[in-house]
Amino acid sequence: MNEALDAAARPDAPVVLQASGLTKRFGNFTAVNDLSFEVRRGEVFGFLGPNGAGKTTTIRMLMGILVPTEGRARILDQDCMLDRVPLKRQIGFLPDAPAFYDYLKGREILSFVGGMHGLEGAELNRRVDDLFTRMTLDEAGDEFAANYSTGMKKKLGLACALIHNPPVLILDEPTNGLDPIAARLIQSLIRDIAAEGRTVFLSTHLLDMAQKLCHRVGIVMQGKLAALGTLDELRTALRVGGSLEDLFFAVAMPQTAEPAHPAADAPPAAPPPESNGV
Numbered sequence: 184m185n186e187a188l189d190a191a192a193r194p195d196a197p198v199v200l201q202a203s204g205l206t207k208r209f210g211n212f213t214a215v216n217d218l219s220f221e222v223r224r225g226e227v228f229g230f231l232g233p234n235g236a237g238k239t240t241t242i243r244m245l246m247g248i249l250v251p252t253e254g255r256a257r258i259l260d261q262d263c264m265l266d267r268v269p270l271k272r273q274i275g276f277l278p279d280a281p282a283f284y285d286y287l288k289g290r291e292i293l294s295f296v297g298g299m300h301g302l303e304g305a306e307l308n309r310r311v312d313d314l315f316t317r318m319t320l321d322e323a324g325d326e327f328a329a330n331y332s333t334g335m336k337k338k339l340g341l342a343c344a345l346i347h348n349p350p351v352l353i354l355d356e357p358t359n360g361l362d363p364i365a366a367r368l369i370q371s372l373i374r375d376i377a378a379e380g381r382t383v384f385l386s387t388h389l390l391d392m393a394q395k396l397c398h399r400v401g402i403v404m405q406g407k408l409a410a411l412g413t414l415d416e417l418r419t420a421l422r423v424g425g426s427l428e429d430l431f432f433a434v435a436m437p438q439t440a441e442p443a444h445p446a447a448d449a450p451p452a453a454p455p456p457e458s459n460g461v
Contacts, residue, residue: 200258202218202219204218205254205255236406258273275349277344277354289320289335334361357373399411
């Protein structure tokens with residue numbers, strides 16, 4: 184985890200994203216249960232948890248796609264549901280599986296998204312060219328989206344999330360389906376975005392990537408926030424040493440966790456009683 188917070192992500196930076204008692208029920212099933220956390224300007228915040236933990240449901244509430252059953256979420260001091268239309272101009276969103284019109288070309292799709300955000304003319308063309316270059320999609324710009332691989336669609340989706348230079352990015356598994364070279368490119372891009380003072384809310388299953396990129400993480404289990412903090416804060420709270428992966432499993436499977444500092448002078452465990460044959 185990136186423990187050396189830069190100036191943009193310092194602890195006293197303004198709060199950009201806030202969830203307060205966020206809850207979502209589907210009938211009798213509670214998918215998200217009383218989540219509360221804050222994310223600050225310039226921070227890369229990792230949102231971690233196993234499949235079915237409530238991560239995607241949380242993201243859909245942040246994006247104003249789902250109405251919370253209880254609680255509220257705010258981004259840039261605007262309500263994620265009530266102000267969802269103006270907020271979309273200030274958020275870049277990458278879903279886990281971005282979908283496009285198959286028979287539009289890559290450049291046409293990105294230009295269309297840029298136009299929806301009010302860009303036009305030379306500025307729109309410049310941003311499209313720049314993003315296709317940064318995503319190493321130059322040679323695929325005139326290909327139909329139907330011919331794009333999963334990784335190419337993921338990179339095009341990220342370009343769509345970045346075209347309007349939003350101050351906040353919400354990324355759901357941004358490196359899924361990418362080869363190692365493309366995955367490293369995306370990780371470098373996320374670092375650059377945070378260094379510019381922008382905020383990244385990052386949902387991922389890749390714990391090694393989260394440890395490298397994130398200033399803090401929240402670990403969600405069965406819809407509840409089970410742990411929140413920096414790597415050192417989690418080590419202290421969970422009394423477990425090691426990597427983010429070790430800490431994650433201490434939350435997900437606490438029976439397998441080893442204490443961070445076992446007492447060297449602790450007496451040995453008593454031997455089991457002898458069997459009397461009964």
